[in-house]
Amino acid sequence: MRGNHIICSAYAETAGKSFRAVNPATGQELAGDFYKAEVLDVENALKGATLAYQSYKELHKDLRAGFLRNIADEIFALGDQLINRASAESGLPEARLRGELGRTTGQLRLFADQIAEGSWVDAIIDTAQPDRQPLPRPDIRRMLVPLGPVVVFGASNFPLAFSVAGGDTASALAAGCPVIVKAHPAHLGTSALVGAAIVKAIEKSGVPKGVFSLLFDDGYTVGEQLVKHPYTKAVTFTGSFKGGSALISLAQERAEPIPVFAEMGSINPVILLPQAIANKPEELAQQCAASIALGAGQFCTNPGLLIAVNSPGLEKFKATLADKIRETPSATMLSPGIYANYNSRSAVMLKWDGVDLVAESRQLNxxxxxxxxxxxxEVSATDFLSNKELHEEVFGPHSILVIAENMTELEDVIHSVNGQLTISLMAAPGELENYSALLNDLTGKTGRLILNGMPTGVEVCSAMQHGGPYPSTNDSRFTSVGTTAIHRFVRPVAWQDWEDALLPDALKAKNPLGIYRMVDQKLTNHGQ
Structure with a gap:
């Protein structure tokens, strides 16, 4: 584990300011000095990435897939060293991190399979029709091509799966884009270990060295420089609304505005329909309590809002949920800053009129x-509707129960909330047939609708949508999880009337890659 920057897959000499990671559970500094990047480091990383882009984007799909698989192998080989360091830097338990390691390597291999198959480039061919009347049709062939260097900001709550080799990096590299990672300042050693694994994979795979750089900083300076640099073509971020909004503004103020794909928080409403809560109030309460407390509530899909109609079943639900919350043991939060912000936001909410504390943990370590x-x-629907402050995320194991007097009030509450990553519906069999208007409204509010399940837990698969309407993300057309995340880093280009030999392989007449293409309105993997 080295604290030097990795610039174009090589460790850079530095005389910059040094700093260390801190164990959030003990407050102790951890071993290892890390160095603050300078303007020249940013410049060299992006120059190298821009140069590497010219050849990396043309690399055969099988070679690029092999590169991603090698990254997965090298990260997995780190074993306990990586798990122990990540746990020390984040306060997360070993079991959680081993699961996250599996997700990290698994999504690298998933993207490798995707690009090896190759059809994701969305090749579309409309062959020439020289005899068409009144005008002939030219030969037009279209496909997706990579944007260029991508800046990735490591996330606080996933030191592996949304960090140096997480889903953003994996999907950008899969698309053919070099990556410059700005390491999260809480995960310095974890980032350094994973960065070293990527360097080994680059050496093993023979891809251009400029495809990867890793820069450290204990503040915002380096991040701002990376976003504003003219060679940067896209940015990814997972974190707070304030942080995401700042990056979006920087990107839009450039001479050449660029896309920022920012996930900025969500309260993930759970709607408890009357029949469901009447049938099994205790069971639903146990599910909600487990989801609220999972990972100390530090998931972007944490259920921060529970909505139900007042009823005897709701009273049973509330009593059981309160008992479970009281029994919830404390857990180390990711950083002192996140801990302080959680307590501050939670305290502010309790000061508002109509907001009452139902229960809190009694098992404090x-x-x-x-x-x-x-x-x-808890709060009434009337008070919730009149106070927009109650609609904001409290990042941590905190949830607000909104009690409506009837279904009309419940629907008004749903209408009032902003865009969400997820919305969950707890319903009895056949109950949803009575709420077609509500269901139609929900699709405009979220990226993922869940039936009879909790929002925590995001499956990494091709069908997953992890991104929703603003402000949960700034562009609801895209996802940061699953194979379609690759589409954030590409754009379409059409070739008109080109000689076959000069076309990209994906568009050549004989289809040398053997991928599925849309040829004259027919999907086929055969040549013309």
């Missing part, structure tokens, strides 16, 4: 620092 306290508060 006072031997460790930055310990979460799970909380459940």
């Amino acid at each position: 006072d031997q460790l620092q930055n310990q979460s306290v799970a909380r459940l508060v």
Whole structure:
């Protein structure tokens, strides 16, 4: 583990300011000095990435797939060293991190399979019709091509799966784009270990060295320089609304505006329909409690809003949920800053008129620092509708129960919330048949609708949509999880009346890649 920047797959000499990671559970500094990047480091990384882009984008799909598989192998080979360091830097338990390691390597291999198959480039061919009347049709062939260097910001809550070799990096590299990662300042050693694994994979695969750089910083300076640099063609970010909005503004102020794909928070409403809550209130309460407390509530899909109609079943649900929240043990939060923000946001909410504390954790581990306290508060639908402050995310194990007096009020609450990553519906068999208007409205509010399940847990697969209407993300057309995440880093180009030999392989008449293409309105993997 080295604390030097990795610039174009090589460790750079540095005389910059050094700093260390801190264990959030103990407050102790961890071994390893890391160095703040300078303007020249940013310049060299992006120059190298731009040069590498010219050859990397043309690399055969099988070679690029092999590169991603090699990254997965090298990260997996780090084993306990990586898990132990990630746990020390994040406070996350070993079991959670081993699962996250599997997700990280699994999504690299998933993207490798996708690009090896090759049809994702969406090749479309309309062959020439020289005899068409009144005008002949030219030969036009269209496909997706990579944008260029992508800047990836590591996330605080997923030190592996949304970090140096996480889904953003994997999908950008799969698309044919070099990547410059700005390491999260809380995960310095974890980032360095994964960065070294990527360097080994580059050496093993023989891809251009400029496809990867890793820069450290303990503030915002390097991130701002990366976004504003003219060679940067796209940016990814997972974090707060404030942080995402700042990056979006920087990108739009450039002489050449570029896309920023920012995931910025969500309260993920869980709608408890009357029949469902009447049938199994205790079971639903247990499911909600487990989801609220999972990972100290530090998931972007944490259920921060529960909505139900007042009823005897709701009282049973609330009583069981309160008991479970009280029994929830404290857990180390990701950083002192996140811990402080959680307590501040939670305290502010309790000061608003009509907001009452229902329950909070009683099992506090006072031997460790930055310990979460799970909380459940309640408010009437009327008070919720009149106070937009209650609609904001509280990042941590906190949820607000909104109690409506009837279904009309419940629907008004749903109408009032902003765009979400997820919305969950808890319904009895056949119950949804009575709420067709509500269901139609929900598709405009979220990227993923869940029936009788909790929002925590995001399956990495081709069908997953992890992105929703603003402000959960800034562009709901895309996902940051699953194979379609690759489409964030490409754009369409059409070739008109070109000689076959000069075309990209994906568009050549004989289809040398053997991929599926749309040829004259017919999907086929055969040549013309």
